[in-house]
Amino acid sequence: MEISNKNIIITGGANGIGLETAKALRLQQANVIILDIDEQSLEKLKNENSEFSCYKCDITDPEDISKTLKKIIQAHNQIDVLINNAGAVKDSPLIKIFGQIEKHDIDLFERIIKINLFSVFLMTREIAAHMFEKRIKGVIVNVSSVASHGNPGQSAYSAAKAGINALTYTWANELNYLGIRVAAIAPGFTETNIVKSNMNEKLQADIKKKTPLKRMAEPSEIADGILFIIKNDFFHGKILPLDGGLVI
16 A cells, blocks of 8 residues: 555554654655544644644543544545554463462453453444445554463453454455455564563563564564555555564
């Protein structure tokens, strides 16, 4: 797909990988529409860069999604690409043993699944219907993770990312006859605030040591992978691993 002048939605686009992707897309003249729940980051972004269209939206809420997408379509007429990037991580082992057993919190598990997986289903359901109605040969890009292989202490996050992989394969088979491409990217550990806030320095050093390239990814490198998926019209129904060789 030619990126220039395409209308592209990025969820969770006010920070991290989403923001780097937004910047990379703007350099190629895309019309970038950012959805995020972080109102403070959205305001900062609007003040610093008026080239982005920014909308506060809770992408775990079907009504909020519907209301926000109506505004976006009124403003932009159509959506050509959806990047399901928004996510959250909160580590917790299945059980903790400190004299007595402490079980993984159920509410935490549900919240992480809703943010990382349920939101992808909700957004894609709406955008796929829109693309069909408008006869748009669009692209859906899901942001997965190496955690889909299973990370200790990340039951919910790992399950959500494995679910994203399964949805990618399923939707690629369902939507290809409509001319809609579906693919995903699976980043390794990346130098973002979400990673730094969930890992102490020792754990970050251990991960770098385990990664063959001996470092984490830069957000711009993951953004490059997302742009590749959008541009390459033969990339469909696949998960692009971009992890520095961590999973071989």
